[in-house]
Amino acid sequence: MKKRMIAMLLAGGQGSRLGVLTAKVAKPAVSFGGKYRIIDFPLSNCVNSNVDTVGVLTQYRPLRLNDHIGIGISWDLDRPNGGVHVLPPYEKSSDSEWYTGTANAIYQNIEFMDSYCPEYVLILSGDHIYKMNYENMLENHIRNGAKISIASMPVPWEEASRFGIVITDGKGRITGFEEKPANPKSNLASMGIYIFDYKVLREALIANRDVPACDFGKHVIPYCFDMNMPMYTYEFTDYWKDVGTLSSYWEANMGLLEEKPELDLYEKFGQIYTKTEPLPPAYFAPGSHVTRSSFGDGVVIEGTVDHCVLGPGVVVEKGAVVRDSVVMEGSRICAGASVTKAIIAENTVVGAGAVLGAGEFAESAYDRKVYNSDLVTVDEKTVIPEGVTIGKNTAISGVTTVSDYPGGVLASGGVIIKERR
Amino acid sequence: MKMIGLILAGGGSPVREMSQKATAALPVAGGFNAIDFSLSCMVHAGITSVAVISQVNSRHLNHHLKDSTWWDFGRKKGGLFLISPVVTPENQSWYDGTVEALLDAVDFMDSCHEPYVIIASGDGVYNMDFDKALDYHIEKGAEITIITAGFPAGRRTESFGQVKADGNGQVLSLSEKISERVSDDVSCGIYILRRRALISMLEEARLAGKKDFVTDVICPRIGDGRVYAYRHEGYWNSVTAADAYFSCNMDFLRPEVREEVFNGPSPILSKVCDTAPVKLLGDANVQNCVVTGGAVIAGEVADSVVFERVKIGKGAVVRNSILLPNTVVPEGMHVQDCIYAEKPRY
Numbered sequence: 176m177k178k179r180m181i182a183m184l185l186a187g188g189q190g191s192r193l194g195v196l197t198a199k200v201a202k203p204a205v206s207f208g209g210k211y212r213i214i215d216f217p218l219s220n221c222v223n224s225n226v227d228t229v230g231v232l233t234q235y236r237p238l239r240l241n242d243h244i245g246i247g248i249s250w251d252l253d254r255p256n257g258g259v260h261v262l263p264p265y266e267k268s269s270d271s272e273w274y275t276g277t278a279n280a281i282y283q284n285i286e287f288m289d290s291y292c293p294e295y296v297l298i299l300s301g302d303h304i305y306k307m308n309y310e311n312m313l314e315n316h317i318r319n320g321a322k323i324s325i326a327s328m329p330v331p332w333e334e335a336s337r338f339g340i341v342i343t344d345g346k347g348r349i350t351g352f353e354e355k356p357a358n359p360k361s362n363l364a365s366m367g368i369y370i371f372d373y374k375v376l377r378e379a380l381i382a383n384r385d386v387p388a389c390d391f392g393k394h395v396i397p398y399c400f401d402m403n404m405p406m407y408t409y410e411f412t413d414y415w416k417d418v419g420t421l422s423s424y425w426e427a428n429m430g431l432l433e434e435k436p437e438l439d440l441y442e443k444f445g446q447i448y449t450k451t452e453p454l455p456p457a458y459f460a461p462g463s464h465v466t467r468s469s470f471g472d473g474v475v476i477e478g479t480v481d482h483c484v485l486g487p488g489v490v491v492e493k494g495a496v497v498r499d500s501v502v503m504e505g506s507r508i509c510a511g512a513s514v515t516k517a518i519i520a521e522n523t524v525v526g527a528g529a530v531l532g533a534g535e536f537a538e539s540a541y542d543r544k545v546y547n548s549d550l551v552t553v554d555e556k557t558v559i560p561e562g563v564t565i566g567k568n569t570a571i572s573g574v575t576t577v578s579d580y581p582g583g584v585l586a587s588g589g590v591i592i593k594e595r596r
Numbered sequence: 597m598k599m600i601g602l603i604l605a606g607g608g609s610p611v612r613e614m615s616q617k618a619t620a621a622l623p624v625a626g627g628f629n630a631i632d633f634s635l636s637c638m639v640h641a642g643i644t645s646v647a648v649i650s651q652v653n654s655r656h657l658n659h660h661l662k663d664s665t666w667w668d669f670g671r672k673k674g675g676l677f678l679i680s681p682v683v684t685p686e687n688q689s690w691y692d693g694t695v696e697a698l699l700d701a702v703d704f705m706d707s708c709h710e711p712y713v714i715i716a717s718g719d720g721v722y723n724m725d726f727d728k729a730l731d732y733h734i735e736k737g738a739e740i741t742i743i744t745a746g747f748p749a750g751r752r753t754e755s756f757g758q759v760k761a762d763g764n765g766q767v768l769s770l771s772e773k774i775s776e777r778v779s780d781d782v783s784c785g786i787y788i789l790r791r792r793a794l795i796s797m798l799e800e801a802r803l804a805g806k807k808d809f810v811t812d813v814i815c816p817r818i819g820d821g822r823v824y825a826y827r828h829e830g831y832w833n834s835v836t837a838a839d840a841y842f843s844c845n846m847d848f849l850r851p852e853v854r855e856e857v858f859n860g861p862s863p864i865l866s867k868v869c870d871t872a873p874v875k876l877l878g879d880a881n882v883q884n885c886v887v888t889g890g891a892v893i894a895g896e897v898a899d900s901v902v903f904e905r906v907k908i909g910k911g912a913v914v915r916n917s918i919l920l921p922n923t924v925v926p927e928g929m930h931v932q933d934c935i936y937a938e939k940p941r942y
Contacts, residue, residue: 209873457887
């Protein structure tokens with residue numbers, strides 16, 4: 176079955192800087208914006224761009240991701256021809272290996288791509304929050320006579336040294352690259368979204384197959400550039416957020432709560448689809464106090480909620496106060512608890528009267544690369560006992576009891592991770 | 597797979613100023629259409645073949661049901677069948693009564709092999725276990741089982757068939773739409789029969805020129821002693837009249853009703869409409885409200901049912917009202933004791 180353009184979505188990464196949030200799920204499967212998961216954005220973009228064949232490459236902790244994608248019904252990607260395909264690494268008669276790099280992962284699925292005889296292949300990652308019409312990018316690709324197009328967006332000059340930068344001739348043709356340059360020559364950051372003429376991609380992947388940990392940014396794109404392939408940029412200026420760290424994840428969620436948010440989930444244009452459970456509507460009880468917040472279906476709010484993103488089925492009991500927090504599906508904040516600046520993953524219970532986010536910031540005693548803000552991060556299916564006090568810049572995972580909190584306190588910068596059987 | 601389902605969804609909107617939709621397609625309880633309740637209970641009872649018989653303004657109903665995926669129909673075996681009146685050289689009119697409507701489903705029933713049929717209406721709001729009702733039907737050796745419920749508070753007797761039964765469940769009388777209150781139990785319009793028996797009853801009624809399934813087919817058999825009542829001990833209401841539509845929606849502000857209907861035997865399934873999260877802005881004040889996905893609230897709302905994608909502007913005040921899907925309450929507007937609707941469309 177021939178397809179003009181198919182998409183390959185890289186969803187195998189852990190996203191280790193999200194700490195306990197990605198201890199058990201791959202980053203693309205992490206909840207975002209209350210009822211979505213990160214991967215919903217590229218998947219919905221595909222459907223909204225008439226790309227109806229998507230290979231999703233999984234590797235790290237794929238269970239939640241597989242369950243979420245299923246056969247693609249939620250995105251209308253359950254198709255007799257094409258549709259969504261989950262592509263994990265597989266055993267071969269020789270050279271069996273994991274996906275060792277982004278390009279290596281695509282290389283290992285050449286057979287899959289061949290089966291659709293595509294003219295173009297769209298390479299995406301499951302890590303970013305944005306709405307983009309890939310059809311426009313393809314039009315741009317064809318108009319330019321490009322063999323490779325790289326989506327890029329202007330970033331503030333002072334931040335440009337954090338990104339992979341593309342340099343263009345002013346008409347969109349790429350004349351050079353810089354990886355995290357100290358003195359950037361351009362402020363166009365690569366978004367990790369590529370369109371390749373398939374023939375070019377196939378040839379480049381095969382030519383680089385023996386490169387260890389073969390990566391698009393480090394190997395395949397430079398290879399094509401050296402081969403003098405016409406390479407153009409597609410400039411994108413709308414909302415695009417990397418949610419790879421706890422604070423960027425938190426900020427992106429909070430951004431949705433603006434009266435006129437940069438990312439509008441309510442407009443018809445570029446609608447974002449997700450797997451939805453049959454749940455009753457939200458209920459706000461008498462005496463509840465709720466402002467500047469968003470809610471999934473089935474929530475029951477009896478307490479106070481201000482400036483929060485709450486997922487489906489979340490319960491906030493009487494007297495509980497939740498502020499500046501993200502609370503994911505199925506979690507319960509029990510009576511009288513106080514939660515400030517927390518990210519609480521799915522199906523967690525915060526016991527009655529517990530205080531999260533108390534005191535002042537302190538350096539993390541556990542991992543300063545991951546935990547370096549005021550946020551309290553709580554893993555899924557965690558239990559926080561009644562009455563304990565938890566400081567800022569902390570992480571909790573597992574079923575904890577009062578005995579895990581000496582004197583009823585987890586000081587700022589502290590971590591409790593309990594292994595599960 | 598012991599039963600097939602028939603849903604009578606022919607009724608037009610009880611409030612024509614509000615909506616021209618078929619009753620079965622009216623939005624109920626935030627995010628659901630009236631027919632979802634009967635349909636979900638059937639799905640939960642393992643019923644895989646269901647025919648929906650519609651008549652008046654079935655467009656919205658058909659649109660709601662077209663992706664039968666959400667109720668897990670659309671399988672190789674069974675499925676959801678939509679039946680509506682067909683104009684032929686012999687028949688130029690709509691269904692002249694429920695007997696004719698059900699006769700239109702005889703072909704469907706003939707093509708099935710399940711021994712029992714459950715007939716329900718598309719306007720009932722409840723969550724019950726049809727399997728238990730079937731067990732009761734079999735255990736009693738009933739010819740017809742009528743499912744009954746307690747008289748819904750505040751409703752008029754004329755809206756219902758009142759059922760009197762003896763201690764053993766045998767029906768003594770079924771008084772359709774009378775003004776006098778004779779019983780605490782009403783018929784839910786849900787019946788269980790053997791499939792073959794139903795087909796012959798319908799054929800017989802057709803030959804005798806009978807029109808109404810309840811008064812002409814069920815009532816004459818009550819004296820035979822094989823018509824039983826199965827009492828549903830729980831919430832039941834129907835949205836067949838304007839006051840009922842209002843009170844039924846308002847019932848969902850009560851925790852015990854939400855608990856029973858939404859956490860009952862069957863999850864209530866509906867078409868997924870991909871709404872964004874509910875959003876409350878800085879000046880919002882929402883008290884005792886059911887709010888459906890995609891709603892954005894900046895005003896004050898109390899004791900109300902807010903449907904999907906409703907927008908409520910700053911300074912607007914809404915009390916004791918139902919805001920139907922996609923409506924906009926502009927800044928500063930006061931809405932009280934209303935069913936707030938868009939201009940009705942066909």
